[in-house]
Amino acid sequence: MKILANQTGPTTSKKGDNVTINWTISNKGGQTVYNVKGTSQNFDATIGILKPGDTKSYQYTMLIPTDAEVQQDFGPNATVSNPFFIGGFSVSYTNSDGSTHTVTSNSLEIKLV
Numbered sequence: 001m002k003i004l005a006n007q008t009g010p011t012t013s014k015k016g017d018n019v020t021i022n023w024t025i026s027n028k029g030g031q032t033v034y035n036v037k038g039t040s041q042n043f044d045a046t047i048g049i050l051k052p053g054d055t056k057s058y059q060y061t062m063l064i065p066t067d068a069e070v071q072q073d074f075g076p077n078a079t080v081s082n083p084f085f086i087g088g089f090s091v092s093y094t095n096s097d098g099s100t101h102t103v104t105s106n107s108l109e110i111k112l113v
Helices: 067-074
Strands: 003-008 018-027 033-039 044-050 055-063 084-086 090-094 100-104 108-112
Touching: 003 033, 003 090, 003 100, 018 033, 018 044, 044 055
Parallel strands: none
Antiparallel strands: 003 018, 018 055, 033 044, 033 090, 084 108, 090 100
16 A cells, blocks of 8 residues: 655745645555545645545645744744745555554745845
8 A cells, every 4th residue: 555645845935925725645655545634734625535546636725824924923033934835745554454554744944045
């Protein structure tokens, strides 16, 4: 069984911009998997069944905050990190014998220009 999780997004952006993040979840194995769900801090996707060879793709938009927005929550010295980091998302699924598994995608770094 081989479930792959990948995310892509822009390589550069600016503070205050909205960016589009793309998720891809693929079943590269030979068995159907069930109860497939992708979860991150910013977005959730319930897929259900993923047959061998199937790929599901999703998009979501997120705001890269400005320093002023971060300072409202974390104090006057807070700044947005550069590069801006987006952690990986996890995919949970159940195989045909009822075992539950989890895989994690890659993370993203967006250079702020």
